[in-house]
Amino acid sequence: MTADPDPARAPGPAAEERARGLGAAVAAYLAWGLLPLYFKSLQGVPAVEILAHRVVWSVLLLGGLLVWRRDASAFSAPFRGGRLPLLMATTALIAGNWLLYIWAVNAGRVLEASLGYFVNPLVNVVLGVLFLGERLNRRQKLAVAVAAAGVLVLVVRAGHLPWIALALATSFGLYGLLRKRAAIPPVGGLFAETALLAPAALAFLVARAATGEGAFGASPGRTLLLLAAGPITALPLIWFTVGVHRLRLSTMGLVQYLAPTGQFLLAVALYREPFGAAHAAAFGCIWASLAIYTWDAFAAARTARQEVRGAPSGAPARRDTVRGA
Secondary structure, three states, X not given: OEOOOOHHHOOHHHHHHHHHHHHHHHHHHHHHHOHHHHHHHOOOOOHHHHHHHHHHHHHHHHHHHHHHOOOOHHHHHHXXXXXXXXXXXXXXXXXXXXXXXXXXXXOOOHHHHHHHHHHHHHHHHHHHHHHHOOOOOHHHHHHHHHHHHHHHHHHHHHOOOOHHHHHHHHHXXXXXXXXXXXXXXXXXXXXXXXXXXXXXXXXXXXXXXXXXXXXXXXXXXXXXXXXXXXXHHHHHHHHHHHHHOOOOHHHXXXXXXXXXXXXXXXXXXXOOOOOOHHHHHHHHHHHHHHHHHHHHHHHHHHHHHHHHHHOOOOOOOOEOOOOOO
C-alpha cells in the first residue's frame, strides 16, 4: 500500500476509502474484543463441540461467499504450488488456537487470554528475527525486553507461568508466519483450512447428536447461537481484509490493540476475574513495551512518508506492505 499523504489534505475519494477501511478495521477488532461474550453464552457446551460448529458453519458461509463472488480460483489456489504441507500446518495451528481460546474463556481465564493477544505483536517481532532474518533496532529490542520482564514478574509474583497467554501468542504468531510464507489470501485461506477440518468436525457433531449429547437442537436459543458461529468467525475476517487494503500498516498496528483491550475490560469489569499486584505489574510492563513498539512503528512510517515526498519525480515510490492474518 503506497504511503499516503496527510488524510486531511487527501482527495475526497482517497479519504473516503481510508474512512471505510478504518471503519472496517475497527469493526473487526471490536468484534474480536467482544468474542468472550459469545463463548460465555455457550457455557456448558464442550469447547471441542463449539469449535466443530465454528468450523462447519464457517466453511459453509465462506464457500457461499466465494461462489457469490464468482471466485472459483479461491477454491483450488490454496492447494496448488506445493502449499498443502504449509496449509495443513496452519490448519493445525488455527484449530489449536481457537480451541484453547474457547476453553480459556469458559474456564474463567479471559484475562490471561487477553494478555496473549497483547503480547502477540511482540512475538511476531521475535519470530521475524528467528525465521526471516529480520533485525531489531534499539527501540524494538527494548520493547521485547520490557515485555519479557512483565512475563517474568507474573511468574515470580503470581507463582505460575502464563501458559495460556504464551500458547495463544505463539500459536497465532506461527500461524501468521506460515500464512505469509504460503502467500494465501485471507478469505480463501480460511476457507481451505476450515474445509480440511470440516469432515472431522461434522463427524464429531453427528456422533454427538446420535448419542443425544449434542447441544444443537437442544433449545432454540442455543441452536441459533451455534448457527451464529459461522458469521462470528467469518465477518470480522472480511472486515479485516477491507481494512488492510485501505490503511497503512502503522494504522492497523494501532487499531489491533482494540481486541485485547476489549477482552481485558470484560475480564476485569464484567467477569470480575482476579487482578492483583502481580497482574498490574505484568500488564504495566506489556503496555509499556507496546507503547515503545507503536512509537517505533509510527517513526518508521513517518520516515517512509518523508522518503516518498522527497523522492525525485519519476523515481519509484517506497511502498508499505500490509499482510492479512
